[in-house]
Amino acid sequence: MKKYRAGKIKREHSVIDHLWPVLERIAACEHVTSIIPGPIRPLGSQGFEVTFQRFTETGLRLLAKNGAAVQEVYIVAPDRQAALEWLAAEGIVEWKPKREGEPARRRDAPEPLQTVTLPSDMPCAVCGRAMRAGTRAAVLGRKRHVYAHVRCARK
DSSP states (O other): TTTTTTTTOOSSSOTTTTHHHHHHHHTTTTOOOOOEEEEEOOOOOOOOOEEEEEOOSSSSEEEEEEEEEEEEEEOOSSHHHHHHHHHTTTTOOOOOOOOOOOOOOOOOOOOOOOOEOOOOOOTTTOOOOOTTSSSEEEEEESSEEEEEEEHHHHO
């Protein structure tokens, strides 16, 4: 047995409450090569859940949350998609496969503002008040740069 290993599960870090039985279930999957629990951070949430976050170069990243903490869990799997489908079929994570031909969902979030540090004093293009040199300002327009307070540009 390798140091800090219990089968496929690495035991260098402690794990949050209720996570160890879930890790043992995941270790039973034939698609999973290794399981690496990450560091624990405090959290104020309700209940226990494991969520799929994203694919990594070597497998999957999951987040396990209990009422007091959140912990990253990295799953090493040669076939990432098969491992994720297995986790969903076992009810460990909630995930629905994307249907073919379905367009990607657009988020309604506004496009992030491009900001710059002003080289000299100039008026805000939105409210007309003075903006001092060295402050952050939002860039408005594409060809001719027009600047505004960041708070004015977000309105």
